[in-house]
Amino acid sequence: PPIPEQRVERLVTATHRAVAAPASLSARGISAWFGDHQVLDDVSLEMPAHQVTALIGPSGCGKSTFLRTLNRMHELIKGASFAGEVLLDGQDLYDPQLRMTEARARVGMVFQKPNPFPAMSIYENVLSGLKMTGKRASLGEKDDLVEEVLTKAGLWSEVSARLREPGGALSGGQQQRLCIARSLAVRPDVLLMDEPCSALDPTSTNRIEETIRELRADVTIVIVTHNMGQAQRVSDQCAFFLATATTPGQIVESGPTTTLFENPADQRTDDYVNGRF
Ligand code: ADP
Ligand code: MG
Numbered sequence: 001p002p003i004p005e006q007r008v009e010r011l012v013t014a015t016h017r018a019v020a021a022p023a024s025l026s027a028r029g030i031s032a033w034f035g036d037h038q039v040l041d042d043v044s045l046e047m048p049a050h051q052v053t054a055l056i057g058p059s060g061c062g063k064s065t066f067l068r069t070l071n072r073m074h075e076l077i078k079g080a081s082f083a084g085e086v087l088l089d090g091q092d093l094y095d096p097q098l099r100m101t102e103a104r105a106r107v108g109m110v111f112q113k114p115n116p117f118p119a120m121s122i123y124e125n126v127l128s129g130l131k132m133t134g135k136r137a138s139l140g141e142k143d144d145l146v147e148e149v150l151t152k153a154g155l156w157s158e159v160s161a162r163l164r165e166p167g168g169a170l171s172g173g174q175q176q177r178l179c180i181a182r183s184l185a186v187r188p189d190v191l192l193m194d195e196p197c198s199a200l201d202p203t204s205t206n207r208i209e210e211t212i213r214e215l216r217a218d219v220t221i222v223i224v225t226h227n228m229g230q231a232q233r234v235s236d237q238c239a240f241f242l243a244t245a246t247t248p249g250q251i252v253e254s255g256p257t258t259t260l261f262e263n264p265a266d267q268r269t270d271d272y273v274n275g276r277f
Contacts, residue, residue: 051221053239056238059226119167147160189219253265
């Protein structure tokens with residue numbers, strides 16, 4: 001007998017994609033509110049595949065909020081609302097047909113504070129994201145997947161002999177790379193990173209920056225950073241966000257990173273990237 005449609009859908013979701021496919025992400029006319037407090041006003045940004053986009057700007061200008069609209073986390077916040085469109089390779093991320101878990105699987109997120117499950121083994125931490133997104137890998141696939149994504153996250157040589165140790169036994173920088181590996185295991189098209197190095201020492205920061213530059217081949221990256229050196233080292237393009245006491249967050253200027261840093265069109269961009277406010 002034919003397989004019921006619902007079951008087919010589940011089987012398709014369970015099939016683990018063999019390769020990641022970086023997608024272009026297009027945010028169009030994004031406005032966002034917490035209650036009646038508007039924090040983003042009509043923000044549009046193209047984030048092309050195979051590029052690293054850095055979001056820069058002072059605290060409170062809406063960078064994290066913007067990032068959360070890109071993987072539907074914003075709608076999970078009580079009282080939060082949103083207008084605009086997010087397209088992932090042309091597909092509407094907010095299409096009611098697209099399940100939340102699928103959206104979350106395609107657009108991964110790494111946070112400022114590394115958040116592995118501290119008591120769970122390094123191995124199981126890497127695979128933990130698969131369960132949350134309803135994806136599965138067979139036993140043989142699991143070992144290969146763990147090695148592959150830990151290698152991509154620049155952590156394999158340090159942990160290959162201690163995969164059964166708890167995630168919490170790792171240093172902060174290693175924990176962050178474990179979180180990157182966990183995100184990669186789901187094969188996202190896009191990886192969002194919200195100040196991923198702010199809680200880390202300079203050596204760990206260097207390692208993560210190296211990883212980001214290499215990951216560009218596998219995944220489209222959007223990173224929020226307050227570190228102007230980092231924005232210049234890792235990003236292809238930059239968007240400078242600004243809010244004032246009376247205006248919600250907007251993009252003042254976006255474009256190639258070298259342009260924003262060396263030849264910005266707006267005086268406020270020049271002031272910000274040179275540390276004048
Ligand atoms: P950034 O990441 O650039 O520092 P955020 O996106 O975190 O900025 O915050 C933008 C604005 O939204 C700020 O005014 C902040 O106080 C407000 N905000 C952020 N999160 C919440 C929330 N959960 N509830 C209410 N207001 C929030
Ligand atoms: Mg923030």
